[in-house]
Amino acid sequence: MTHGRPLTVARSNGRTAIRRAAEAVATGFIRVSGWTAIVVLAAIAVFLAWNSVRALREVGVGPIMVGTEWYPTSHPGKFGAAPLIVGSLLVTSIALVLCVPVGLAAAVFLSEFATRRIKEAAKAVIEFMAAIPSVVYGLVGVALVVPAVKSVFGLDSGLTALSGGIVLGIMALPTVVSISEDALHAVPSSLRHASLALGNTRWQTTYKVTIPAASSGIFAAVMLGVGRAIGETMAVLMLTGNAAVMPRTVLESVRTMTGTIAAEMGEVVQGGLHYSVLFVVGLVLFAVTFAINLAADVVLEKQRKRWGA
Numbered sequence: 001m002t003h004g005r006p007l008t009v010a011r012s013n014g015r016t017a018i019r020r021a022a023e024a025v026a027t028g029f030i031r032v033s034g035w036t037a038i039v040v041l042a043a044i045a046v047f048l049a050w051n052s053v054r055a056l057r058e059v060g061v062g063p064i065m066v067g068t069e070w071y072p073t074s075h076p077g078k079f080g081a082a083p084l085i086v087g088s089l090l091v092t093s094i095a096l097v098l099c100v101p102v103g104l105a106a107a108v109f110l111s112e113f114a115t116r117r118i119k120e121a122a123k124a125v126i127e128f129m130a131a132i133p134s135v136v137y138g139l140v141g142v143a144l145v146v147p148a149v150k151s152v153f154g155l156d157s158g159l160t161a162l163s164g165g166i167v168l169g170i171m172a173l174p175t176v177v178s179i180s181e182d183a184l185h186a187v188p189s190s191l192r193h194a195s196l197a198l199g200n201t202r203w204q205t206t207y208k209v210t211i212p213a214a215s216s217g218i219f220a221a222v223m224l225g226v227g228r229a230i231g232e233t234m235a236v237l238m239l240t241g242n243a244a245v246m247p248r249t250v251l252e253s254v255r256t257m258t259g260t261i262a263a264e265m266g267e268v269v270q271g272g273l274h275y276s277v278l279f280v281v282g283l284v285l286f287a288v289t290f291a292i293n294l295a296a297d298v299v300l301e302k303q304r305k306r307w308g309a
Contacts, residue, residue: 041290048283055079055276064280070244070255072264072274079277083244085284087161087254088230090247091240094165095172095229100222102169103176107218110177111184112206123178130174138238141167146239153251159241162250167235172225179224179300183217184210216299223296227289233258257285 055064059079067080110119145166150158187210195205211218241253242263261278268275 045283045286048279048286051279052276052283054271055273055280058273059277064277065284068246070260072268072277077274077277079274081257081277081281081284083246084255084257084260084281086246087240087244088256088258088285090161090250090254091164091168091236091256092226092229094162094250095168096222096226098166098169099172099176099225099229103173103221103225104180104218106173106177107180107184107221108206108211111181112202112210126174126177129170130178134171134232134234135238137167137171138235141235141239149251155251157241157253159239159253160251161240161247161254164236164240164254164256165250167239168229168232171232171235172228175228176221176225179221180214180218183214183221183300186217187213216302220296220299223292223299227292227296230292231258231285231289233262237262257281261285 064079064081065085066082067078068082069078069080070083071078106122110122114122141163145163146158148158149155149160149163149166191209191213192205195209196202200208236256237259240256240259242255242259243253244255244260245252247254261282264274265278268278
């Protein structure tokens with residue numbers, strides 16, 4: 001026994017040393033990965049800004065941001081990006097009006113009322129929806145949504161902001177449902193039990209206690225849904241009509257920032273003024289999506305700290 005004890009202690013120390021080495025390697029890898037992501041993000045921002053310099057110098061920030069005429073091939077070119085910005089905001093707003101109520105209702109049902117079997121089946125469907133390529137959503141929209149909008153409103157063309165917004169709302173739905181459900185699930189069960197003990201029904205507990213407690217997570221879900229919608233390219237390129245004019249109603253054709261970049265980048269002279277203006281549009285889009293995702297991450301982190309998750 002006395003001879004075996006030092007051997008056992010040596011083996012234990014060896015395993016402990018291996019575990020510590022593995023933890024150190026894993027920690028170092030995670031740290032390097034995090035810094036790499038930050039460096040890549042910063043490099044993208046610098047790259048966009050560098051290629052935007054010519055447009056900002058020759059055209060100016062004001063004429064690009066508030067100008068209402070987008071005729072880049074005219075002489076001289078007109079690079080008013082306001083119709084593109086307004087078109088992006090309009091389509092995204094329509095998507096949010098559609099996906100937020102439906103997504104929140106679905107999340108509440110899955111978190112508070114659905115059986116385990118229904119929840120598992122619904123989550124599988126949601127994950128599948130998130131994995132469908134955007135071009136497939138665009139094809140479905142062209143085949144179903146565009147003719148429906150044209151018929152219902154008696155339009156000459158169904159390629160409108162409304163058509164694009166409807167499809168974008170469906171595309172953003174998995175993000176809103178998934179993150180909202182996670183936020184509701186993170187609310188401590190003790191709050192639900194206390195509410196039920198006070199005589200509230202299950203539904204009263206849901207809208208008086210659970211939803212307010214998860215409000216920050218739900219807000220983050222909405223913000224990420226906005227980021228998903230405003231950054232979409234193929235679906236809006238196929239469904240909105242791509243008319244670079246200031247829209248007056250949701251039943252008019254619009255053009256988004258992403259659609260403009262996708263449609264025109266392959267036709268411009270590299271290093272030219274038009275090329276540089278497209279990078280300005282990309283820089284605006286980058287800044288907007290970065291701010292949205294940063295706000296969502298901050299809110300989610302506050303909720304995790306609040307509930308100790």
